[in-house]
Every structure is written in C-alpha cells, then in structure tokens.
Amino acid sequence: xFEKYRKKSPWILHYNAGxxxxxxxxxxxxxxxxxxxxxxxxxxTGNPKQSxxxxxxxxxxxxxxxxxxxLYNQMPNPKVVIAVGxxxxxxxVFRGMYNVEDGIDRxxxxxxxxxxxxxxxxxxxxxxxxxxxxxxxKQKVSDDK
Amino acid sequence: MEYLLILLAPIFGGLIYGMERVVRARMQNRVxxxxxxxxxxxxxxxGKEPFMINNYHIVFAIMHLMTLWVAxxxxxxxxNLLYVIFIHLLSSIFLxxxxxSVNSVYSHIGSNRELLSIVAYExxxxxxxxxxxxxxxSFDIDIIxxxxxxxxxxxxxxxxxxxxxxxxxxxxxxxxxxxxxEIVGGVEVEFSGVFFEILYMAKWIEYIFIYSILLLFAGDxxxxxxxxxxxxFFLVNxxxxxxxxxxxxxxxxxxxxxxxxxxxxxxxxxxx
Numbered sequence: 514x515f516e517k518y519r520k521k522s523p524w525i526l527h528y529n530a531g532x533x534x535x536x537x538x539x540x541x542x543x544x545x546x547x548x549x550x551x552x553x554x555x556x557x558t559g560n561p562k563q564s565x566x567x568x569x570x571x572x573x574x575x576x577x578x579x580x581x582x583x584l585y586n587q588m589p590n591p592k593v594v595i596a597v598g599x600x601x602x603x604x605x606v607f608r609g610m611y612n613v614e615d616g617i618d619r620x621x622x623x624x625x626x627x628x629x630x631x632x633x634x635x636x637x638x639x640x641x642x643x644x645x646x647x648x649x650x651k652q653k654v655s656d657d658k
Numbered sequence: 659m660e661y662l663l664i665l666l667a668p669i670f671g672g673l674i675y676g677m678e679r680v681v682r683a684r685m686q687n688r689v690x691x692x693x694x695x696x697x698x699x700x701x702x703x704x705g706k707e708p709f710m711i712n713n714y715h716i717v718f719a720i721m722h723l724m725t726l727w728v729a730x731x732x733x734x735x736x737x738n739l740l741y742v743i744f745i746h747l748l749s750s751i752f753l754x755x756x757x758x759s760v761n762s763v764y765s766h767i768g769s770n771r772e773l774l775s776i777v778a779y780e781x782x783x784x785x786x787x788x789x790x791x792x793x794x795x796s797f798d799i800d801i802i803x804x805x806x807x808x809x810x811x812x813x814x815x816x817x818x819x820x821x822x823x824x825x826x827x828x829x830x831x832x833x834x835x836x837x838x839x840e841i842v843g844g845v846e847v848e849f850s851g852v853f854f855e856i857l858y859m860a861k862w863i864e865y866i867f868i869y870s871i872l873l874l875f876a877g878d879x880x881x882x883x884x885x886x887x888x889x890x891f892f893l894v895n896x897x898x899x900x901x902x903x904x905x906x907x908x909x910x911x912x913x914x915x916x917x918x919x920x921x922x923x924x925x926x927x928x929x930x
Contacts, residue, residue: 522702549688560842562850589707
C-alpha cells in the first residue's frame, strides 16, 4: 500500500571520476531553482552510506578507479548507478588514452546511461527519474528475498 | 493529553522539518519537496540495507534519541527547567560519544565540533533558566507557563536565545558541527539505513525541544506563542538562506561574546 512512496526519496551521491567539470556543472544546475530536482525529494548527500543514486561523471582515470569501487561498495542496497556524459558511458573523446579506463561499466554495473557532452539538465533529470523506476524494481527484488 | 503530545512529538517535529524545507525552497524561488517529504525519507530508510559499525555506536545513538525525547516529555509535563536543560546536555553528550566510538576521521571531527558548540550554547541556556528563576522564583515550567509573557523583562536573554537556535538546529551560519560539504555530516557520517533513522528522528525531536523552550517566553498566551513561533521560524530560515557557514572557532567566539554579554547584562538589569 505504501510501495509507491518508496521511490519518493532518492538521495544522490555525486562522484567526479576525472571529468572536465562540464557535467558536474550541469548536475548542479539540476539542483538549482530553474530545474529544482529537490521537488522529487532529491538531496545531494555526499555520504555514500546514506545515498541511493550514484551519479558518476568523467572517464574514470587510472587514479580514480579504486575510489570509484570503494564508494560503490560503501553504498547500501538497493542502489542505482547513473553514468552522466559521453565520457562516463564510453570514454568519449578520451577513449584509448593511456591514463583512462574507457567508462565506468568496466568496473561497476551501470543502470542508466546519459549521453551528451556535456549532458543537458533535461537529460539528467530524465535519467534520474528513469533511475527511480529501476530503484523501485530493485527494491521489490530485495524485499522478495 | 500530555502523553499523546509526547507520543506525537516526532510527528510534529517531522512536519515542522517538512514545512521548513518547503519554506526554504520558496525563498529560493523553487517549488520544493512535498511537506511529507521527511516521512517518505523515513519510509525509504527502513528498506535500505543496514551497515552496523559496532554496538556502542548504535546504543549511544538510541540513548541520544531517548534522552532527548525524555527532555521534551519533561517540558510538556511542566517539570523543572534546569533538569530539562541538563538532560538535554546528557543527550548531546551521548551523540558525541557515538561519534567517538567509530574509527572515522570525519566522525571524530564532528564530535569535537559538537563539544565546542556545547561550550558555546550551554551557558546561554542556563542563563535563560536563571532569568526565568529571578522573575518567578521557581524553575518549574508549569509556573513559568502560567505567567503573562516575560519577553519585555527578558528581551536581551530572548535575543541571546535566538542566537543559539541556529546552532542547535544546524542552520547557517552556525552549522559547522555537521557541515555537509566539508565533513560530510560530522557525527552522522557512519550511520546508514535503519540506524540513520534514529538520528533523523532525534533531529525532529530537537526541533520540538528548541521551539518548546522558545514558547516559554510567550507565557500563557496562545496567540503570542503562535506569533513568536512563526516569526522565529521564518527568521531562522531567512538567515539560513542568506548567510554562509562560519568556522567553529568563530561560532564559539561570537556566541560567547555576544550571547553571554547579552544574558549577563539582562541578569544585572533584573537584579537592579
């Protein structure tokens, strides 16, 4: 009966895995008055242990991959990973470089890919709302266990 | 009636917190979350996988919640104001101990800052109690609440109390104790899932505690109480929205210099 309220409180963890800051600025724009992601109950927590949605930007540099794994492991289930921007999905313009790992899906499972360089706020919001649906199904799966 | 109020205290606190998020959003020209958003958060946290660090961490958090609830209960029953303030101090100490019981740097910094903020606000709370004692020759909240409003005699103490409200409610410019961007929430950093709910609920009860102490200034008048509550609620959120965070040492200095001198001045005036 209360199932539909469960997805109304997604808390976001934002991690920059070597991004040029373009996508980070667009994520912050989503939280700003014009787009106002907080009306869906979103809080930008910054604490992996209390968050549900993992927003990653950047093409995972060699140095950042361990932190990426660490943050992912610290998040409690159910969780959703969203790759924001072309670099995060595939490596983008940095693909094949010696210090870049070509996207986060080589290390952690990704639920939503958001393309664009940089991704527009509308796309990011669309991706987060899509992520909420996936969060709901994951919750059901973990409830059944 | 009192028992019902005590049981429902967290729910009222959650509503105040929800209202606050809406008011803050409206001040920034945003739509903001629904008023029931804190309860949605609670419901979600039930379903999350809990990570337990150690037993003391959780036990201290539960003790923090319980002692805070007892303090609110004593205010509602009209007990001794000094007891209430010291039980509230005890609950803050439990929170500090919870922060120290884990091996996380951020948690330790949060506990240190929590202790420093106790140094800053506790003397003023006690001076407020002393001010009420001088006027009514009693610490009993029942007696204080049966008088007409004492703001005219205690105006400087009232201002000093306004100064410490942002510290307790973790609002800018005095929110260095939990500083979400620098120390990721301070004491609450290692709590997750169901265990974070304990702290989340304690936060709601803290709202009730602070605002119920504030209502003592209104005396027996409901109209005056409502007026003070609404204007202070609005003012605290306005200041929260319009100022940046200051360092913890500045917090202690500002609160002790301004707050303490205001309260001592008020006590001297009452003595004369």
